Amino acid sequence: MYGNDVIDPNVPLNAAETAAYDEAAAHVEGRAVGEASAEGFDALIAADQRIEPRDAMPDKYRETLIRQIAQHAHSEIIGMQPEGNWITRAPSLRRKAILIAKVQDEAGHGLYLYSAAETLGVDRAELLDRLHDGKQKYSSIFNYPTLTWADNGAIGWLVDGAAIMNQVPLCRCSYGPYARAMIRVCKEESFHQRQGFEILWTLMRGTEAQRAMAQDAANRWWWPALAMFGPPDTGEAAKGGGHTEQSMAWGIKRFANDDLRQKFVDMMVPQADKLGIVLPDPDLRWNEERGHYDFGDIDWGEFWRVLRGDGPCNAERIEHRRSAHAEGAWVREAATAYAAKQASRRQESAA
Amino acid sequence: MSSDVSPVNSTNAPAESEESLPGAAENGPSGELPEAAYLLGLADDAMVYAQRLSEWMTNAPQIEEDMALGNIALDLLGQARALYPYIGSIDGTGRGEDDYAMLRDERDWRNVHLVEQERGDFADEMARLLWFSAYQVELHTALTGSSDDVVAGVAGKALKEVRYHLDHASLWVVRLGDGTEESHRRMQAALERVLPHLAELFDDDEASVTAAGLGVGVLPSSLHDAVVGRVRRVTDEATLTLPEASSWRSRGGRAGIHSRPMGYLLAEMQHIARSHPGATW
Numbered sequence: 260m261y262g263n264d265v266i267d268p269n270v271p272l273n274a275a276e277t278a279a280y281d282e283a284a285a286h287v288e289g290r291a292v293g294e295a296s297a298e299g300f301d302a303l304i305a306a307d308q309r310i311e312p313r314d315a316m317p318d319k320y321r322e323t324l325i326r327q328i329a330q331h332a333h334s335e336i337i338g339m340q341p342e343g344n345w346i347t348r349a350p351s352l353r354r355k356a357i358l359i360a361k362v363q364d365e366a367g368h369g370l371y372l373y374s375a376a377e378t379l380g381v382d383r384a385e386l387l388d389r390l391h392d393g394k395q396k397y398s399s400i401f402n403y404p405t406l407t408w409a410d411n412g413a414i415g416w417l418v419d420g421a422a423i424m425n426q427v428p429l430c431r432c433s434y435g436p437y438a439r440a441m442i443r444v445c446k447e448e449s450f451h452q453r454q455g456f457e458i459l460w461t462l463m464r465g466t467e468a469q470r471a472m473a474q475d476a477a478n479r480w481w482w483p484a485l486a487m488f489g490p491p492d493t494g495e496a497a498k499g500g501g502h503t504e505q506s507m508a509w510g511i512k513r514f515a516n517d518d519l520r521q522k523f524v525d526m527m528v529p530q531a532d533k534l535g536i537v538l539p540d541p542d543l544r545w546n547e548e549r550g551h552y553d554f555g556d557i558d559w560g561e562f563w564r565v566l567r568g569d570g571p572c573n574a575e576r577i578e579h580r581r582s583a584h585a586e587g588a589w590v591r592e593a594a595t596a597y598a599a600k601q602a603s604r605r606q607e608s609a610a
Numbered sequence: 611m612s613s614d615v616s617p618v619n620s621t622n623a624p625a626e627s628e629e630s631l632p633g634a635a636e637n638g639p640s641g642e643l644p645e646a647a648y649l650l651g652l653a654d655d656a657m658v659y660a661q662r663l664s665e666w667m668t669n670a671p672q673i674e675e676d677m678a679l680g681n682i683a684l685d686l687l688g689q690a691r692a693l694y695p696y697i698g699s700i701d702g703t704g705r706g707e708d709d710y711a712m713l714r715d716e717r718d719w720r721n722v723h724l725v726e727q728e729r730g731d732f733a734d735e736m737a738r739l740l741w742f743s744a745y746q747v748e749l750h751t752a753l754t755g756s757s758d759d760v761v762a763g764v765a766g767k768a769l770k771e772v773r774y775h776l777d778h779a780s781l782w783v784v785r786l787g788d789g790t791e792e793s794h795r796r797m798q799a800a801l802e803r804v805l806p807h808l809a810e811l812f813d814d815d816e817a818s819v820t821a822a823g824l825g826v827g828v829l830p831s832s833l834h835d836a837v838v839g840r841v842r843r844v845t846d847e848a849t850l851t852l853p854e855a856s857s858w859r860s861r862g863g864r865a866g867i868h869s870r871p872m873g874y875l876l877a878e879m880q881h882i883a884r885s886h887p888g889a890t891w
Contacts, residue, residue, distance in 0.1 A: 336673065343668040347661060350882040350891040352691050352707045356684060359664055363680045366673050408882055408891075458891075466889050579668065587671020589796065590732045593789025600788065 283430030332372035402570030409476035415455015433510030644820035654721035757825035787848025
């Protein structure tokens with residue numbers, strides 16, 4: 260019921276419903292996943308083979324992946340908050356059930372990704388500490404507030420849509436556990452994106468107040484969604500630094516930020532038309548010559564400001580995480596203590 | 611078990627005191643048929659507890675628990691959603707699930723006070739979940755033999771779910787009771803705090819007496835000893851002491867007399883739906 264009843268399921272609504280995803284998902288492992296390869300790292304990369312946990316890999320490759328996978332996991336966990344904020348207020352029981360399931364999925368994605376990161380030699384507790392201490396980031400999109408019910412639709416449609424566009428190429432990432440995680444995550448995100456579209460679809464066919472709510476949400480989420488692809492990272496713009504070039508060489512990253520952003524815009528504009536939502540960009544128009552939509556300038560000043568901590572919800576998101584974690588410390592300690600007691604009891608009875 | 615002192619201070623007798631409460635009408639708060647009123651009590655318990663449990667998502671001690679409590683909330687929500695339209699068909703109003711959930715005022719809700727209490731700490735939630743799921747296991751076991759096929763069907767599905775809920779709560783109560791000094795102290799305190807809200811689960815009001823008489827429902831008092839037995843096995847293993855009696859007990863939920871948190875719970879849950887009359891979502 261994630262929207263398939265109102266829109267043609269055969270028309271792709273997001274990147275996980277395109278051939279690029281199918282190809283990545285069809286990847287067959289060239290060797291047993293648990294074994295270390297006799298070939299060197301460079302040879303595996305050159306042959307477009309996946310690197311597995313027991314393979315030798317450069318420290319920088321390992322660090323880059325830990326940072327990226329952890330950031331991705333943190334984004335799932337922090338990303339539970341904006342929509343979690345609406346579970347108790349969902350306007351119908353069907354919507355409440357869907358929203359609970361969706362936030363659960365996000366928790367599951369977080370756990371799945373922390374496990375992928377753990378294959379690189381870090382543990383989840385350590386990564387969570389880094390999140391809570393501000394040493395590792397999460398996607399800046401979650402520093403925006405969810406002001407109305409329609410925001411849940413806009414997040415599913417635009418934010419999950421943009422995330423999928425970023426993540427489908429990661430299904431071909433050179434690091435096996437991350438690639439396999441992405442194959443699964445993208446499939447679930449695809450449901451999320453459809454349910455977001457369906458929320459907006461329903462609102463746009465509802466009362467005047469509902470239509471206004473949907474339009475307002477789209478107005479507020481469109482530009483932050485475009486910024487999710489990151490600043491331009493090729494040509495002149497890339498000279499400020501960044502990890503793109505090395506990540507491309509290592510098969511972690513496959514497309515430039517601007518390429519993915521363009522694909523996203525091209526995919527979303529017809530969907531906005533279908534919804535009856537006007538995207539908040541006067542410069543948005545089809546360019547026959549390029550075969551793409553032209554769009555206006557993104558406010559990178561705002562992007563950097565929010566990324567550096569001065570967004571509407573940065574402090575709130577981290578504080579929420581920190582306090583839930585701190586309030587639960589005695590529970591986790593008890594579980595550890597009980598497990599230790601049980602282990603020693605087993606030992607005693609075995610002796 | 612029957613000679614045991616009842617830890618929930620239940621009299622196992624019809625809750626006569628409700629008759630003296632203002633507004634406790636003979637046929638339930640909305641004058642529904644007793645069978646419908648009985649089922650509404652079950653549905654409202656599940657609905658309101660689902661609402662409370664869902665508040666844990668993003669607030670749980672660990673991410674696995676965000677998921678688990680969300681999962682239990684989803685199961686309970688599913689139970690309520692299965693019952694509401696059926697109740698609408700037998701009470702003659704034809705109401706759907708959202709009519710019941712979003713458009714009823716506090717006095718028309720028939721859930722017990724236990725489920726509407728505000729979220730406490732994790733030990734409070736595990737104490738509540740242990741009791742409520744033990745109660746639901748016994749309830750749905752009995753209801754699988756209901757003369758009403760729909761009720762028996764809902765109970766059969768729910769039974770599989772609530773066994774898992776009981777298992778989940780039991781594991782945590784044991785871990786917390788037999789974990790650290792602090793967790794033991796908190797879990798013991800939580801068992802004491804939840805106590806006054808348990809007796810209501812086992813009160814035989816007129817609706818349940820009628821529903822049980824028809825073979826549709828089950829007398830709540832008949833579940834008492836088995837539920838206490840289930841809980842006691844867990845608290846014993848957890849090195850906790852099941853409190854014997856409290857100086858007061860809640861009453862009136864099944865007659866639409868609720869405690870202070872209920873109005874706020876409904877205000878939050880119903881606000882959006884009520885702000886847009888007639889809208890679909």
